[in-house]
Amino acid sequence: MRTVKSEIRVGLIGLGTVGSGVVEILSKHQEDFRTKTGVDVVLAKAADRDESRAQALGLPAEIACGDASLVIDDPDIDIVIELVGGINPAKDFVLRALKSGKNVVTANKALMATHGKEIMEEAEAAGVDIAFEASVGGGIPIIHPLKESLAANEIEKVIGIVNGTTNFILSEMAEQGILFEEALAEAQRRGYAEADPTADVDGLDAAAKIAILASIAFNSRTTSDRVFTEGIRKITPSDIAYARDMGYAIKLLAIAARTAEGIDVRVHPTMIPLAHPLASVNGVYNAIYVVGDSVGDVMFYGQGAGSLPAASAVVGDVIDVARRLAVGNPRLIGCTCFFDIPIRDHLETRTKHYVRMRIIDKPGVLAQIAKTFGDNEVSIESVIQKEPSEGGAELVFVTHVVKEKNLQKALSGIERLEVVNEIANHVRVEG
Amino acid sequence: MRTVKSEIRVGLIGLGTVGSGVVEILSKHQEDFRTKTGVDVVLAKAADRDESRAQALGLPAEIACGDASLVIDDPDIDIVIELVGGINPAKDFVLRALKSGKNVVTANKALMATHGKEIMEEAEAAGVDIAFEASVGGGIPIIHPLKESLAANEIEKVIGIVNGTTNFILSEMAEQGILFEEALAEAQRRGYAEADPTADVDGLDAAAKIAILASIAFNSRTTSDRVFTEGIRKITPSDIAYARDMGYAIKLLAIAARTAEGIDVRVHPTMIPLAHPLASVNGVYNAIYVVGDSVGDVMFYGQGAGSLPAASAVVGDVIDVARRLAVGNPRLIGCTCFFDIPIRDHLETRTKHYVRMRIIDKPGVLAQIAKTFGDNEVSIESVIQKEPSEGGAELVFVTHVVKEKNLQKALSGIERLEVVNEIANHVRVEG
Numbered sequence: 001m002r003t004v005k006s007e008i009r010v011g012l013i014g015l016g017t018v019g020s021g022v023v024e025i026l027s028k029h030q031e032d033f034r035t036k037t038g039v040d041v042v043l044a045k046a047a048d049r050d051e052s053r054a055q056a057l058g059l060p061a062e063i064a065c066g067d068a069s070l071v072i073d074d075p076d077i078d079i080v081i082e083l084v085g086g087i088n089p090a091k092d093f094v095l096r097a098l099k100s101g102k103n104v105v106t107a108n109k110a111l112m113a114t115h116g117k118e119i120m121e122e123a124e125a126a127g128v129d130i131a132f133e134a135s136v137g138g139g140i141p142i143i144h145p146l147k148e149s150l151a152a153n154e155i156e157k158v159i160g161i162v163n164g165t166t167n168f169i170l171s172e173m174a175e176q177g178i179l180f181e182e183a184l185a186e187a188q189r190r191g192y193a194e195a196d197p198t199a200d201v202d203g204l205d206a207a208a209k210i211a212i213l214a215s216i217a218f219n220s221r222t223t224s225d226r227v228f229t230e231g232i233r234k235i236t237p238s239d240i241a242y243a244r245d246m247g248y249a250i251k252l253l254a255i256a257a258r259t260a261e262g263i264d265v266r267v268h269p270t271m272i273p274l275a276h277p278l279a280s281v282n283g284v285y286n287a288i289y290v291v292g293d294s295v296g297d298v299m300f301y302g303q304g305a306g307s308l309p310a311a312s313a314v315v316g317d318v319i320d321v322a323r324r325l326a327v328g329n330p331r332l333i334g335c336t337c338f339f340d341i342p343i344r345d346h347l348e349t350r351t352k353h354y355v356r357m358r359i360i361d362k363p364g365v366l367a368q369i370a371k372t373f374g375d376n377e378v379s380i381e382s383v384i385q386k387e388p389s390e391g392g393a394e395l396v397f398v399t400h401v402v403k404e405k406n407l408q409k410a411l412s413g414i415e416r417l418e419v420v421n422e423i424a425n426h427v428r429v430e431g
Numbered sequence: 432m433r434t435v436k437s438e439i440r441v442g443l444i445g446l447g448t449v450g451s452g453v454v455e456i457l458s459k460h461q462e463d464f465r466t467k468t469g470v471d472v473v474l475a476k477a478a479d480r481d482e483s484r485a486q487a488l489g490l491p492a493e494i495a496c497g498d499a500s501l502v503i504d505d506p507d508i509d510i511v512i513e514l515v516g517g518i519n520p521a522k523d524f525v526l527r528a529l530k531s532g533k534n535v536v537t538a539n540k541a542l543m544a545t546h547g548k549e550i551m552e553e554a555e556a557a558g559v560d561i562a563f564e565a566s567v568g569g570g571i572p573i574i575h576p577l578k579e580s581l582a583a584n585e586i587e588k589v590i591g592i593v594n595g596t597t598n599f600i601l602s603e604m605a606e607q608g609i610l611f612e613e614a615l616a617e618a619q620r621r622g623y624a625e626a627d628p629t630a631d632v633d634g635l636d637a638a639a640k641i642a643i644l645a646s647i648a649f650n651s652r653t654t655s656d657r658v659f660t661e662g663i664r665k666i667t668p669s670d671i672a673y674a675r676d677m678g679y680a681i682k683l684l685a686i687a688a689r690t691a692e693g694i695d696v697r698v699h700p701t702m703i704p705l706a707h708p709l710a711s712v713n714g715v716y717n718a719i720y721v722v723g724d725s726v727g728d729v730m731f732y733g734q735g736a737g738s739l740p741a742a743s744a745v746v747g748d749v750i751d752v753a754r755r756l757a758v759g760n761p762r763l764i765g766c767t768c769f770f771d772i773p774i775r776d777h778l779e780t781r782t783k784h785y786v787r788m789r790i791i792d793k794p795g796v797l798a799q800i801a802k803t804f805g806d807n808e809v810s811i812e813s814v815i816q817k818e819p820s821e822g823g824a825e826l827v828f829v830t831h832v833v834k835e836k837n838l839q840k841a842l843s844g845i846e847r848l849e850v851v852n853e854i855a856n857h858v859r860v861e862g
Binding site: 021025029032033035036133139140141144145148149150151152153154219277280292293294295296297298299300301302303306308309311312313314315316318319320323324327329330332333336338 | 452456460463464466467564570571572575576579580581582583584585650708711723724725726727728729730731732733734737739740742743744745746747749750751754755758760761763764767769
């Protein structure tokens with residue numbers, strides 16, 4: 001193999017959780033990477049506004065700096081790793097690095113899911129690579145397999161458990177029978193959830209990730225804001241118990257499917273059959289289930305977060321780019337959004353639905369509710385009435401596959417019935 | 432992206448199960464592949480000794496031929512797909528194709544697990560690619576992820592369910608409570624097992640696959656003949672029932688681990704905790720569980736056999752090579768066996784063991800058996816005595832982690848005891 005470069009110089013921006021993992025892996029396996037790539041992969045510069053972080057990691061003074069521009073503007077750096085997170089100033093860092101001819105590796109899902117197009121185009125124009133395996137599923141290889149190993153497939157569907165925090169919360173609720181608030185507190189205690197858990201529990205993090213996966217799977221760009229998103233705050237132990245009785249687990253699923261009317265892309269708590277491989281993915285683990293027209297069902301499982309798992313994906317991308325630079329190859333796989341497929345209106349989505357409501361327990365109630373469902377073309381697969389606990393009874397319906405639009409209309413109608421106290425929850429059902 | 436070739440010509444040898452899947456995918460997705468690779472991927476020639484197969488697939492006369500040499504010697508062919516299987520004449524076909532400067536894609540696990548070194552060296556000398564993603568796990572991406580996405584890791588362990596036939600048989604035995612012979616007959620009836628099921632049920636197929644995975648995971652060549660291999664013929668419904676009672680499933684696992692004394696590589700029926708992700712991989716599905724020092728645990732799951740899943744992996748490799756040829760890049764990742772790590776003697780393996788024996792039910796028997804275990808440094812974690820069924824009682828032991836050597840000695844000693852009728856079975860325990 002001809003070698004055109006004997007050293008690949010890496011600049012790192014952001015020395016937080018993932019950044020410190022990257023520093024650890026690069027130093028621990030430097031010799032190994034030399035063997036694998038044929039060149040030395042060297043951490044040349046590391047920037048963090050909080051300069052004490054570099055010190056804590058034992059980085060020498062000539063590597064550490066407080067200003068990201070010292071990384072971006074360094075003409076000797078081949079690969080910039082952006083681990084700042086969020087849109088600003090990360091976007092500026094990434095675009096400037098690309099413009100100056102540097103390859104960029106990032107774990108930034110928010111950035112890629114909102115400004116992916118602009119970033120891809122900048123990389124294309126500059127003739128450099130932009131790699132972002134770590135942006136989805138932590139250390140789980142998923143972006144490369146979708147672009148490469150599964151390239152022979154028309155991907156039909158991607159279903160992911162892509163947020164470890166919410167999966168931990170739902171697993172705890174299921175195992176311990178505790179409330180959402182209690183499970184969230186436990187997640188925070190263990191460091192799995194932020195003090196402000198919004199991005200996780202309201203599904204925003206998962207929405208960014210499924211936007212990225214959908215873009216790659218269907219070769220058509222999807223952005224976060226196009227993803228129908230619903231979080232897990234309303235799920236109760238009683239929903240989980242009903243689900244289990246009916247043979248389902250409740251998971252926060254990120255779903256992207258190819259349909260005749262466009263791409264169906266959404267994040268919401270979902271009831272999934274207990275026998276489905278995703279149903280037994282528990283705790284902070286992530287899994288991405290992919291259906292292709294040739295390969296059938298495949299699933300990728302692993303730790304979706306954490307310092308070293310995410311750093312594994314980042315450094316995997318760095319090695320990929322380094323291997324290419326070592327032999328002087330031009331960039332290979334850039335943007336794969338060749339098509340422009342519309343996103344289907346969420347109201348057109350067809351699924352089964354679980355609906356739990358509190359009613360006034362008197363004769364004729366079921367008939368009124370059933371009529372409202374029927375009037376809106378929602379047919380019912382099963383219904384369970386449960387004995388009253390604190391006044392009023394509970395009715396649990398599972399519908400046949402119906403349009404979201406019809407279900408919403410039916411629920412509005414039912415909410416207006418005098419015999420209905422409350423629609424306590426409503427969960428979509430897959431599979 | 433500069434394009435140096437506008438058409439990539441593919442020659443196919445072998446139009447059996449996987450070959451027909453390849454023909455189907457190449458014809459169905461030709462336009463899609465042009466978009467993805469920037470070139471036309473064209474099936475230029477297809478050889479099979481049975482010329483009726485090409486006809487049955489509707490291949491035009493100018494593509495079909497009965498002689499593999501017409502593919503190998505065609506100067507216009509860029510990529511040869513070898514799907515003949517077995518060592519001969521596949522080895523000759525592959526080496527001749529490589530020597531004549533053609534890239535080769537193969538699904539041939541037996542060939543790669545025995546002659547991988549020679550084939551890799553020939554590809555290196557000729558400056559062409561040899562790709563074999565389909566040789567392990569059917570359509571599941573595993574070889575690429577191990578070489579690329581997980582390159583930042585020192586891989587510690589690979590545990591695979593890599594043979595769908597035996598996994599189907601064990602799943603049927605567990606679900607239906609039937610005998611091995613009955614489950615095998617069902618597998619044959621469904622086309623999951625050959626008339627001569629030796630390669631599957633005796634673990635030889637799995638041994639070839641774990642030899643390939645171990646070579647890649649540890650960057651050191653392992654061949655089939657170095658893999659300790661034991662099949663599933665001796666497993667009974669009663670072993671499966673005992674296992675379940677103790678919280679385990681029995682699976683044919685292919686295991687490769689890095690140890691201080693060398694590579695531990697083996698295939699045998701294994702008891703694995705029911706909570707382990709591999710325990711719920713049932714039917715003809717395959718899964719490969721990988722432990723890396725950074726990524727932690729990851730698992731790859733999917734259909735390990737079948738026409739289209741395996742063809743998905745083959746065509747994925749073809750697209751990979753075509754993308755490279757399209758821009759005129761030199762080959763990138765060749766052989767990754769950079770080291771020469773010894774294979775550890777199987778007798779040095781340390782695991783727990785499950786041992787089921789039939790004994791004469793009288794006082795003092797347990798003491799004699801326990802003493803024989805003890806004399807050979809085998810300590811016991813648990814013991815169950817079961818009521819006699821057809822004369823004599825049954826004792827089931829689970830040992831602590833012990834050396835295989837010591838366990839074997841203990842079993843020899845126990846077999847010689849007059850109070851022991853038979854050591855009915857012995858299954859290793861993982862995790």
